[in-house]
Amino acid sequence: MRIKALGATGRLTLVRALFHRFAFAFLVCAAFILMVLGKNEGVLIERTRAVVLDVLTPVFDVLSRPASAVSNSVNFVRDMTNLRTENERLKAENQRLTHWHTVASKLSNENTVLHQQLNFVPEPDPAFITARVIGDVASGFGQSLLLGAGARDGVRKGQAVVSGENLVGYISQVADHVSRLLLLTDINAHLPVIVDSTHTRAILSGDNRDMPRLDYLSGNANIQVGDVVVTSASGAAFPPGLTVGTISGVSDGVYRVSPAVTRDQLEYVAIVDYGLGGVQSFTDKPPPPPTRRGKGGDAKGVDPN
Amino acid sequence: MVPFLVSFALVILTVVPTRLPGFAQISPSWPMLGIFYWSIYRPDLMPLGGAFLIGVLADIVADTPIGINALLFLLIRGIVVGQRRFFLTNAFPMAWAAFGVIALGSLGLNWLLFALVQGHAVDPQILLWQYVILMGLFPLVTVVMAYTQMVFLKDV
Numbered sequence: 001m002r003i004k005a006l007g008a009t010g011r012l013t014l015v016r017a018l019f020h021r022f023a024f025a026f027l028v029c030a031a032f033i034l035m036v037l038g039k040n041e042g043v044l045i046e047r048t049r050a051v052v053l054d055v056l057t058p059v060f061d062v063l064s065r066p067a068s069a070v071s072n073s074v075n076f077v078r079d080m081t082n083l084r085t086e087n088e089r090l091k092a093e094n095q096r097l098t099h100w101h102t103v104a105s106k107l108s109n110e111n112t113v114l115h116q117q118l119n120f121v122p123e124p125d126p127a128f129i130t131a132r133v134i135g136d137v138a139s140g141f142g143q144s145l146l147l148g149a150g151a152r153d154g155v156r157k158g159q160a161v162v163s164g165e166n167l168v169g170y171i172s173q174v175a176d177h178v179s180r181l182l183l184l185t186d187i188n189a190h191l192p193v194i195v196d197s198t199h200t201r202a203i204l205s206g207d208n209r210d211m212p213r214l215d216y217l218s219g220n221a222n223i224q225v226g227d228v229v230v231t232s233a234s235g236a237a238f239p240p241g242l243t244v245g246t247i248s249g250v251s252d253g254v255y256r257v258s259p260a261v262t263r264d265q266l267e268y269v270a271i272v273d274y275g276l277g278g279v280q281s282f283t284d285k286p287p288p289p290p291t292r293r294g295k296g297g298d299a300k301g302v303d304p305n
Numbered sequence: 306m307v308p309f310l311v312s313f314a315l316v317i318l319t320v321v322p323t324r325l326p327g328f329a330q331i332s333p334s335w336p337m338l339g340i341f342y343w344s345i346y347r348p349d350l351m352p353l354g355g356a357f358l359i360g361v362l363a364d365i366v367a368d369t370p371i372g373i374n375a376l377l378f379l380l381i382r383g384i385v386v387g388q389r390r391f392f393l394t395n396a397f398p399m400a401w402a403a404f405g406v407i408a409l410g411s412l413g414l415n416w417l418l419f420a421l422v423q424g425h426a427v428d429p430q431i432l433l434w435q436y437v438i439l440m441g442l443f444p445l446v447t448v449v450m451a452y453t454q455m456v457f458l459k460d461v
Contacts, residue, residue: 025396027357027379034361034372039422045371052365056317063321071323135320140431141369166424173368180368186425208427218393264323 010131050175053146057178060134061148068267126239128272129153134178136263143186143208144169144238144262149271150177159236160272165256166240167191167258168232168269184212184244185261192234193244197227204244204257211248225249229257237273249265307457308350310337311450312359320366333439336363337411340378341404344385345392346454356382365445376412380432397418397444404443412436 038045077085096199115122131153135146149155151174161168169189172182182189189206193214201218213231227247233240248258318393323332336359343351360375367374384407392400404430412432420426 021352024383026377027353030359031360031372031376031379034375035418035422038371049365049368049371052362056366059317060320063317067322079331133322135366136322137320137367139308139319139334139367139369140331140435141415141426142367144368145322187423202422208431233424 007096046173049173053173053175053178053180054150057134057148057175060146061132061180066130069268070250071264088228098127126269126272126274127154129155130268130270131155131179132268133181133266137180138263140208141187142187143206143263144172144181145181145183145266147171147179147181147208147269147271148177150175150179152176154273155179156270156273160242160274161269162242162272163261163266163269165243167238167244168259168261168266169272170238179269179271183263185210187204191238191244192232193229194232195223195227196230197224198222201232202255211258212245214255214257217255223247223255235274306350307357307453308339308343308347310319311338311453312336312343312351312355313362314453315339316359316363316366316440320355323444331434331438333442334356335353335434335442335446337378337381337408338373338443339450340381341385341407342447342450344382345400346451347458348382348386348389350458351382353379353382361387370419373415373418377415380406380414381411383447397447400442401443405440408436408439 021113022281034045047303114120131147131149131150133145134148137144137146146277147155147161155174157171157174159171161170167184169183170191171179172188173180183206184191184204185206185208187206187208189204189212192201194201195214200223202214203214203216204212205215206212215284225247229244229247231238231240231242231244243260245257245259247254249258268281315338317333318335340351340356340359344356356378357375360378361371362375363369363374363378364371365406388403395403412435416427416429416432
């Protein structure tokens, strides 16, 4: 009776209002369903993420260029103001390096002779892809970079990403033309490492703060601030000895590591295929057995989740 | 389309590398500012579906669990449209303060949902910084969007 009393316009408004209420509830349900599907890392969700990232790649690529230009000009001005001190620093460094150059050439010659005497078969240099950083995702909920190279360029999930000899992170997501580099500071990044001076094994875990923490330390460690942290061979994820960072301090019994590379320095990075498993999720298919290194070993990595 | 495109541009803005030391770790949720503004001034052009889609895109781009931002933006749109009269009749500082309350609730819910989906919680201290920056950006982004509205949507 009351609906009838509303008249045609009133009924239309009522239907519209009902529809709107229904739409809200429907979309809220859809959001929850997406969360549940996403938690299970479904193929569909992963594929959707990849497709959307691929479509947006040209936009990221274009927009990241002015950012580089601005950053370069800022650096230029900073360099100009620091010219004098920088010159003195370089002179001192040059002196030091000349000494080390002499030492290195002596050692290199000795090394060549020893290699010949041992009939040593050198390991092949790892294959790598150089990619530009086209996006920087930074929030309290995640720390990653988008790289302008994807599956078409040979990038695979789990591969190490380095800058110079320093580890930056590893590939966590691959689309056709773009990939995501999970930084060591991300809350999902976990990596077996060794504190070089004490040979203490540990797991480096990110927590979205500037400095990741060291968990599961082995043995009674006498770790000092400034000690270098490198990758370990455990888990067959990465080759041992890549520099990760230095111990920056300890608070409440938790050691923090200052990463060797900070994200604002990065414009280009190298995605390296060491022929090892890389850091893989347990839910991923196991990578093909290593072909380049005879030792084999199971390619089980650390679960990044 | 303008509100949607502006909000979409804000999603893209979250991943443009600034290469500014320190800023990168605490970059705020730009699209939230867009959803908030358009829900007040042109809710007809920022429908529920639009807010949901912007949220899904924000989740994909930022690699957060998909659906979280979609839900948050839906809720923000719902609350703001419900309280539209308040925002339209009060002066800017009041809108700013109200945004402060909504953004705080949104970050809190985001923290909770993230912890539930991912299985581990993030340090609230980082989120606090993110919140401070978001609040600081609010007037700036509002001015830019008001200008966009004047230029593109004057007659619509």
